Amino acid sequence: MIITELTIYPVKALGGIRLTQSTLGVTGLPWDRHWMLVDSAGRFVTQRQLPALAAIRPSLDEHQLVLQHPQQPSLTIPLQRELSELTPVSLWQSELEAFDEGAEAADWLTRLLGEYRGAPLRLVRFNRAQSRPIKAKYLEPGETSHTEFADGFPFLIASRQSLAALNAALEANGETPVGMERFRANIVVDELDGAFSELNEYRLKGAGYTLAIRKPCQRCPVITVDQTSGTRPNPKEPLRTLLSLNPLTKPGAFFGGNAVLLTGEGEGIRVGDVLAAKAGR
The missing domain is CATH 2.40.33.20 (PK beta-barrel domain-like)
Incomplete structure (x- = not known):
């Protein structure tokens, strides 16, 4: 095999x-599912709700994550970033705290996808100070x-x-x-x-x-x-x-x-x- x-x-x-x-x-594998999208209540959002997410293409190098879509300029997220504000998020039965990537990422997603359930989507990254066994x-x-x-x-x-x-x-x-x-x-x-x-x-x-x-x-x-x-x-x-x-x-x-x-x-x-x-x- x-x-x-x-x-x-x-x-x-x-x-x-x-x-x-x-x-x-x-x-x-490194960086796999390290970020996710959440709604205003912190609940995870995927292609189950928004199939158009599949068309957003990521790339990675040693310094940054870049999100690309043909309809607008790309979004760049530094891999090493000083983030201190944690926000509660939920993923299936897991209740976690994650770092919010901020207004720029939320605005980028909103321009592309519109609001979700009346509010912008947020991009969050996993807090490695916690574990999800x-x-x-x-x-x-x-x-x-x-x-x-x-x-x-x-x-x-x-x-x-x-x-x-x-x-x-x-x-x-x-x-x-x-x-x-x-x-x-x-x-x-x-x-x-x-x-x-x-x-x-x-x-x-x-x-x-x-x-x-x-x-x-x-x-x-x-x-x-x-x-x-x-x-x-x-x-x-x-x-x-x-x-x-x-x-x-x-x-x-x-x-x-x-x-x-x-x-x-x-x-x-x-x-x-x-x-x-x-x-x-």
């Missing part, structure tokens, strides 16, 4: 950045894992084998195939033990590191969003077809496996790395 893609999403719900190599951390039921005794603003796990792993099976079913139903970008994975591999096998628990061992898949990723309408245009060409697909392909005993549409890092914090990970897979925890 070979890693074919590495991607980070610095701002939750915005576009991704393809990488050829990165560094492994307990909270995921993975639920204990997904960990073995002695294991620890954290994430920043990802939905629940530091890594999402998907296989091209599963995408091929989904696209074959879509085409058989007269629907348009989709690209892997719809599923917003951090790590894409060419194959595992057959289509959708990454929905099961596995240990994936590379050179100096071990990842563990601990939970299948249940999908929502975000996968119906075209990640280039920020529109929904077909509001029902590929979600409807994925539901019909569910190999698990529990109901739902699943694609990709949520994973944690067991060993190798600080080690490099690269496109082309060979991984050895072992079923189970």
Whole structure:
């Protein structure tokens, strides 16, 4: 099994950045989901509510995050910045405090997207003085894992084998195939033990590191969003077809496996790395 893609999403719900190599951390790949958008009440906002977020493209260098959209000049956010004012935010069941990036970022988002529920959206960054631990039921005794603003796990792993099976079913139903970008994975591999096998628990061992898949990723309408245009060409697909392909005993549409890092914090990970897979925890 070979890693074919590495991607980070610095701002939750915005576009991704393809990488050829990165560094492994307990909270995921560096800068992944380090920022997110919130409404006036501090609740997180994603493509579930605003599909157009997909068309905002981020870039990163050693000094700054830049957000770009063809309709207006870019927004630049320094990576190292003196921020002291914390604001309460909520992400699923997590109640956190985050740093607000300020009026300039909020104005930029408002000019592009308009107000959300009668107020500007805010851009917030994760406060690394706090931690957001993975639920204990997904960990073995002695294991620890954290994430920043990802939905629940530091890594999402998907296989091209599963995408091929989904696209074959879509085409058989007269629907348009989709690209892997719809599923917003951090790590894409060419194959595992057959289509959708990454929905099961596995240990994936590379050179100096071990990842563990601990939970299948249940999908929502975000996968119906075209990640280039920020529109929904077909509001029902590929979600409807994925539901019909569910190999698990529990109901739902699943694609990709949520994973944690067991060993190798600080080690490099690269496109082309060979991984050895072992079923189970």
